[in-house]
Amino acid sequence: MNTGIKHARHLDAQDELKHYRNEFYIPKDTIYFDGNSLGLLSIRAEQAVDTIMESWKMHAIDGWTEGTHPWFYLSEKLGKMSASLVGAKPEEVIVTGSTTTNLHQLVASFFQPEGNKTKILADELNFPSDIYALKSQLKQKGLDPEEHLIQVKSTNNTLDTQDIIDAMTDDVALIVLPSILYRSGQILDMQTLTKEAHKRGILIGFDLCHSIGSIPHQLIDWGVDFAFWCTYKHLNGGPGSVGGLYVNEKHFGNDPGLAGWFSSSKEKQFDMDHTLTPADDASAYQIGTPNVLSAAPLLGSLEMFQEAGINKIRQKSLQLTNYLMKLVETELVGFTFTIANPRNDNTRGGHVFLEHPEAARICKALKADGVIPDFRNPNGIRLAPVALYNTFEEVWQMIQILKTIMNEERYKKFENKRGVIA
Numbered sequence: 470m471n472t473g474i475k476h477a478r479h480l481d482a483q484d485e486l487k488h489y490r491n492e493f494y495i496p497k498d499t500i501y502f503d504g505n506s507l508g509l510l511s512i513r514a515e516q517a518v519d520t521i522m523e524s525w526k527m528h529a530i531d532g533w534t535e536g537t538h539p540w541f542y543l544s545e546k547l548g549k550m551s552a553s554l555v556g557a558k559p560e561e562v563i564v565t566g567s568t569t570t571n572l573h574q575l576v577a578s579f580f581q582p583e584g585n586k587t588k589i590l591a592d593e594l595n596f597p598s599d600i601y602a603l604k605s606q607l608k609q610k611g612l613d614p615e616e617h618l619i620q621v622k623s624t625n626n627t628l629d630t631q632d633i634i635d636a637m638t639d640d641v642a643l644i645v646l647p648s649i650l651y652r653s654g655q656i657l658d659m660q661t662l663t664k665e666a667h668k669r670g671i672l673i674g675f676d677l678c679h680s681i682g683s684i685p686h687q688l689i690d691w692g693v694d695f696a697f698w699c700t701y702k703h704l705n706g707g708p709g710s711v712g713g714l715y716v717n718e719k720h721f722g723n724d725p726g727l728a729g730w731f732s733s734s735k736e737k738q739f740d741m742d743h744t745l746t747p748a749d750d751a752s753a754y755q756i757g758t759p760n761v762l763s764a765a766p767l768l769g770s771l772e773m774f775q776e777a778g779i780n781k782i783r784q785k786s787l788q789l790t791n792y793l794m795k796l797v798e799t800e801l802v803g804f805t806f807t808i809a810n811p812r813n814d815n816t817r818g819g820h821v822f823l824e825h826p827e828a829a830r831i832c833k834a835l836k837a838d839g840v841i842p843d844f845r846n847p848n849g850i851r852l853a854p855v856a857l858y859n860t861f862e863e864v865w866q867m868i869q870i871l872k873t874i875m876n877e878e879r880y881k882k883f884e885n886k887r888g889v890i891a
């Protein structure tokens with residue numbers, strides 16, 4: 470197969486999404502492959518922040534109900550804009566909180582230990598914050614995490630569907646798993662897992678941090694009970710942008726586990742009654758006043774996702790990662806890189822995960838040469854070529870830079886140790 474720079478340019482020329490790159494601020498002389506940690510700023514997101522600032526300037530307190538995007542309805546509006554990305558109904562999604570606070574809210578709402586059903590099932594590869602949250606939720610209910618949190622074992626940074634199903638024992642009340650593993654990029658089979666959980670009377674929710682904006686989801690069709698995510702990775706909402714959550718409509722009408730006045734039905738909220746009348750949709754899972762300024766960029770960035778369509782984004786992402794893997798195999802022969810992500814299109818997420826004993830300093834050498842990867846302890850290099858702003862030519866260039874670093878052993882100039890943020 471032809472994999473050279475001509476081929477890369479040919480793929481770029483054919484790319485239907487190529488014009489979106491012009492809408493992003495790409496750091497100068499940089500190949501940015503870290504959009505799965507922090508997505509880049511787009512002009513539209515920047516303008517959306519200006520619009521919200523303008524409404525504060527012009528309307529002051531009345532900005533809650535006036536201006537281009539009245540703040541009182543902003544979380545719902547952004548929820549509607551996100552719904553197609555997760556395959557949910559508009560009223561099943563709300564933009565609120567952060568990944569971790571939303572997980573707390575959802576576990577507080579959906580984990581109701583009863584009789585011998587007192588355990589939460591998770592996995593041993595999930596992001597630490599999720600595990601901390603699950604353990605602290607168990608403690609809140611007076612349950613010892615050592616005994617009540619089950620973490621499914623992994624092999625080679627991946628989880629086996631059957632192992633997870635086998636762990637769905639009678640004592641499990643709730644399952645929380647990632648949609649895509651943050652290291653290996655493995656996509657879990659959410660449809661099968663949901664079906665198997667429900668057969669056993671277990672509720673199931675997913676952390677979509679690494680999948681939202683990267684792959685399509687069919688949460689309603691799969692029957693998933695709840696989901697939650699951040700918006701600063703593939704969704705390009707900016708540092709600390711407001712997260713999101715989904716609650717299946719069959720659960721509407723229940724009190725949220727963690728209530729606040731923004732859990733209210735909108736009509737009742739300003740009655741200031743001491744008895745909460747929760748909203749009859751996913752809005753009920755909000756707690757307090759929305760972080761309007763940190764939600765603002767999403768008005769611009771989600772619009773781009775709606776316009777481009779998640780299926781086209783996924784298609785290009787698969788092509789990019791496929792091309793990257795081919796080049797690793799043909800250009801980096803003999804440098805002991807292992808492609809540690811699943812190869813199959815159905816189980817591979819939006820990034821390539823390379824393992825190498827010198828990964829920490831190879832990442833530093835890449836950065837010194839203008840390539841931004843991210844390092845994952847102890848030996849992983851994550852490379853995320855992002856459909857909306859990366860090109861095939863950048864993939865080609867990155868591989869050439871990496872090849873030079875390896876040939877000239879330039880990584881040896883750096884210490885093989887991670888930085889504070891890596």
Ligand SMILES: *Cc1c(COP(=O)(O)O)cnc(C)c1O
Nearest residue numbers: 567568569596598651676678699
């Ligand atoms: C990024 C990420 C988080 C981060 O949680 P925050 O509350 O947004 O800080 C949590 N879980 C997973 C799986 C992630 O990828």
